[in-house]
Amino acid sequence: SHGIDFAKHLTDHPRHATELAREAAGRGAETVIAFGGDGTLTETAAGLRHTRTALGVVPAGTGNDFIKTIGTPREWREALEFILTHPARPVNSGMMNDRFFLNVGGAGFDVMVLDFANAARKRLSGIGSYLYGVLRAISSFRPIPMHVEIGGDVVLDGHYMICSVGNGRFIGGGIPITPKADVTDGLFDIQLVDAVPRWKIPFYLPSLMMGTLFKHPPAHNYRASSCTLSSPGMRLQLDGEILPVEHTHFVCESDALLMHW
CATH class of the missing domain: 2.60.200.40 (Tumour Suppressor Smad4)
Structure with a gap:
């Protein structure tokens, strides 16, 4: 209903979400949405580090811990609406060694x-x-x-x-x-x-x-x-x-x- 162009990609090996996110950012994507748990979210975020492409998340894992800090709804439709209605803004991230x-x-x-x-x-x-x-x-x-x-x-x-x-x-x-x-x-x-x-x-x-x-x-x-x-x-x-x-x-x-x- 929002008339948004999107592409869907499935991950099939470790760190694949990082690769896909980095490629999407290189193509100028406005937002990359991680559909999965905390592991998928972290991998996707790693690929968007130091880019202008924003991260969104639709939780579909067991823990879904990070969304509890930022307030993303647990239900997938509500999570998508949350992404569409909340503008992208900076969020802290961390590095441990490399x-x-x-x-x-x-x-x-x-x-x-x-x-x-x-x-x-x-x-x-x-x-x-x-x-x-x-x-x-x-x-x-x-x-x-x-x-x-x-x-x-x-x-x-x-x-x-x-x-x-x-x-x-x-x-x-x-x-x-x-x-x-x-x-x-x-x-x-x-x-x-x-x-x-x-x-x-x-x-x-x-x-x-x-x-x-x-x-x-x-x-x-x-x-x-x-x-x-x-x-x-x-x-x-x-x-x-x-x-x-x-x-x-x-x-x-x-x-x-x-x-x-």
């Missing part, structure tokens, strides 16, 4: 949770698989030694449960892991949670689910445009993808991506 990301990167408890959640995804979906992962991880997680540098002026060394760097606010289908994140301010919301005895972890889970964990003594909240996490043998999750990387440098980009939101 990897683009849009939502959240982190190390620690949430990586083990993601391992268990991914294994359970055939039986459970969305936040259900994540909660299953939380319960499984409690019994086997050990805090990780971490060297942390935040914004060039905060240097920390310790054992941490969670080290999360958020451009968006949510992971795991709606867990507000970095609840103060603002995609317009050029800053990450950085959440560090000190090591606590394993028996105490269940007492902090309600606060984690409600986004109020930062109010409790084990948690430390920072806001900065860059940070570094280093740990021997570290495994990091970046927008839901688990990567083995011992040294990471995160940089927030405030003007690299346009998005309808």
Whole structure:
């Protein structure tokens, strides 16, 4: 009914969405819409970085976490109308070393949770698989030694449960892991949670689910445009993808991506 010319493309291999988006931007497309979950959204956004082509999203995945930060409706017709009625404007994005990301990167408890959640995804979906992962991880997680540098002026060394760097606010289908994140301010919301005895972890889970964990003594909240996490043998999750990387440098980009939101 809006009389819009469009072309549809299906992805058939990893990073294909990045290639397709980059090609569309090169042809002068006004908007590229990612139809899928957070992985498809991140791949598509990576192809539009530093172009004048805007990103839109129609959520069709299990978690759909980034849309919860920017307010895109879950239902596909409403999501399309949202794109058409919201002009493109800048949105923060991030780089971890040479990897683009849009939502959240982190190390620690949430990586083990993601391992268990991914294994359970055939039986459970969305936040259900994540909660299953939380319960499984409690019994086997050990805090990780971490060297942390935040914004060039905060240097920390310790054992941490969670080290999360958020451009968006949510992971795991709606867990507000970095609840103060603002995609317009050029800053990450950085959440560090000190090591606590394993028996105490269940007492902090309600606060984690409600986004109020930062109010409790084990948690430390920072806001900065860059940070570094280093740990021997570290495994990091970046927008839901688990990567083995011992040294990471995160940089927030405030003007690299346009998005309808």
